[in-house]
Amino acid sequence: AMGGGEGSEEARGREREWEEAAEAVAYDSCTWPPPVVVVCGPGNSGKSAFARLLLNTLLARYKRVAYLDTDVGQPEFTPPGFVSLHVLEEQAKDLTMLYLRAPKRCFFFGDVAAHKNPKLLLSYIFGLYDYFLKELYRFNVADNPHKSAIPIVINTSGWVKGIGLHVLSEILRYISPTDVIRLNTTTEGKNLPGGAFWLDAHEGDSQVNLVEIHAAQNSPRHHDYVNAVCW
Numbered sequence: 001a002m003g004g005g006e007g008s009e010e011a012r013g014r015e016r017e018w019e020e021a022a023e024a025v026a027y028d029s030c031t032w033p034p035p036v037v038v039v040c041g042p043g044n045s046g047k048s049a050f051a052r053l054l055l056n057t058l059l060a061r062y063k064r065v066a067y068l069d070t071d072v073g074q075p076e077f078t079p080p081g082f083v084s085l086h087v088l089e090e091q092a093k094d095l096t097m098l099y100l101r102a103p104k105r106c107f108f109f110g111d112v113a114a115h116k117n118p119k120l121l122l123s124y125i126f127g128l129y130d131y132f133l134k135e136l137y138r139f140n141v142a143d144n145p146h147k148s149a150i151p152i153v154i155n156t157s158g159w160v161k162g163i164g165l166h167v168l169s170e171i172l173r174y175i176s177p178t179d180v181i182r183l184n185t186t187t188e189g190k191n192l193p194g195g196a197f198w199l200d201a202h203e204g205d206s207q208v209n210l211v212e213i214h215a216a217q218n219s220p221r222h223h224d225y226v227n228a229v230c231w
Contacts, residue, residue, distance in 0.1 A: 014214050018050055021213050022057040025179050026151075033139050034062065034151040036175060040168060041183030042190040043158025046216030048076055050181065051155045055088060058151050064089055066104075066132055066152040070125050070171060073112040073157060078103065080112045083121070085128045087136070087150070105131055115163045122170050129154075129175055160192050169198035180208055185215040 025035055035058070039051045051067070058065045067086040069075045078084045084106035107124035114121050136150050154175060156168055172180065184191050196208060 011217075014216065017213050018053055019057075021181060021211050022050070022054045024211070025054060025181070025209075026057045026061050032149070033178070034137070034149045035179055036152050036154075036177045037179040037181060038154045038156060038172060038175065038177045039181045039183075040156045040160070040172075040192060041158065041215060042160050042185055042192070044215075045158065045183040045185055047071075047155060047158065047183060048074070049216060050183065050213070051076070051153055054153055054181070058153070059088060062149055062151055064148055064150045066136060066150055068125070068128055068132065068152060068154045070121075071155055071157045072109050072114065072121065073159070076155060078106060081110050082106050082108055083124045083128060085132060113159065114157065114167045118163055118167050118170075122167060122174075125171060126174055160190075165192070168192075172198035177208060180210050182210065182212045183215045184212055 025037055037054065039047050039054070041047050055065055055067060065088045067076075067088060069077065069082075069084050069086070072081055072083060074080065075082055075084065077086060084103035086103050105128055107127065109117075109121055109124060111117070132152060136148075137152070138149055154171070154177070156171065157164060160168060180196075182192055196210060
């Protein structure tokens with residue numbers, strides 16, 4: 001039950017599922033192009049915790065990982081109201097240190113919800129992603145040698161209905177990720193639509209790797225696990 005937290009067997013199963021999903025993104029992909037991963041799902045589903053696990057897993061392989069936070073309501077490493085792009089280095093194992101770091105680039109949106117001005121918010125997000133592609137992302141071996149094979153994790157808002165769903169769909173269409181991690185809760189009505197919901201029917205099958213995992217329950221065991229693995 002959502003209110004009652006997870007049993008230990010359930011929690012262990014989900015922990016394994018999360019680890020396997022993160023490892024599949026980090027190690028099952030070719031080196032070129034490096035993964036571009038969007039993490040999405042409703043509020044309180046564990047997106048931030050999974051994103052931290054994924055960042056650590058990618059760091060083990062790639063040594064540098066970019067992180068684009070589009071959640072203006074509850075951003076991971078900045079005050080609310082900002083969208084930001086960070087670059088993590090291998091030595092930043094303690095990701096709490098990111099609180100003390102300036103982002104690579106950020107914009108102040110000035111609100112904690114997208115509905116006030118979704119067009120402006122999207123322009124900031126697209127601007128940060130364009131900067132990442134131009135300055136940091138190496139598409140293939142022949143690309144600019146000053147860039148490195150750097151993957152990116154994009155964290156998204158837990159508002160997945162109405163304008164929130166529109167904003168998320170626009171982000172997914174613009175970024176065209178290699179992988180989408182979708183966290184599902186036990187309350188079906190709260191979840192995102194199934195499949196590659198951001199694509200129009202006439203666009204055909206996307207090449208995206210869509211991975212569905214179980215959301216975290218708000219239990220002490222979950223928080224202990226997140227602290228042990230991700231921090």
